[in-house]
Amino acid sequence: MxxxxxxxNTSSLFWYTPEDxxxxxxxxxxxxxxxxxxxxDDYRDLxxxxxxxxxxxxxxxxxxxxxxxxxxxxxxxxxLVLSQYV
Numbered sequence: 192m193x194x195x196x197x198x199x200n201t202s203s204l205f206w207y208t209p210e211d212x213x214x215x216x217x218x219x220x221x222x223x224x225x226x227x228x229x230x231x232d233d234y235r236d237l238x239x240x241x242x243x244x245x246x247x248x249x250x251x252x253x254x255x256x257x258x259x260x261x262x263x264x265x266x267x268x269x270x271l272v273l274s275q276y277v
Contacts, residue, residue: 192236192239192240193240194221194240194241195214197221197233197236197237197240198213198214198216198221199213200233200236201224201225201229201233201236204224204225204228204229204233205220205224218241218245218249219249219252219253219257221237221241222237222241222246222249222250223253223257223260223261225237226250226261226265226269227260227261227262227265243273243275243276244276246273246276247273247274247276250269250270250273251270251273
């Protein structure tokens with residue numbers, strides 16, 4: 192699966208993004224939306240496309256307002272899960 196296929200498969204998470212702009216979705220937004228609102232299958236696909244290390248880098252690099260975009264429960268859970276990749 193490619194990054195574009197992942198975005199296409201999870202396009203309902205990006206309902207507010209026009210179809211012609213979905214190819215410009217940043218890695219940070221992709222990780223945020225899938226971790227916050229995606230399914231466990233979406234998470235597995237994200238790891239297979241970007242790699243666990245890259246997902247962990249994006250997740251842990253979120254500072255300030257970006258960090259607050261994650262739901263508190265989600266941030267706590269994935270802090271524990273993704274710490275194995277760091």
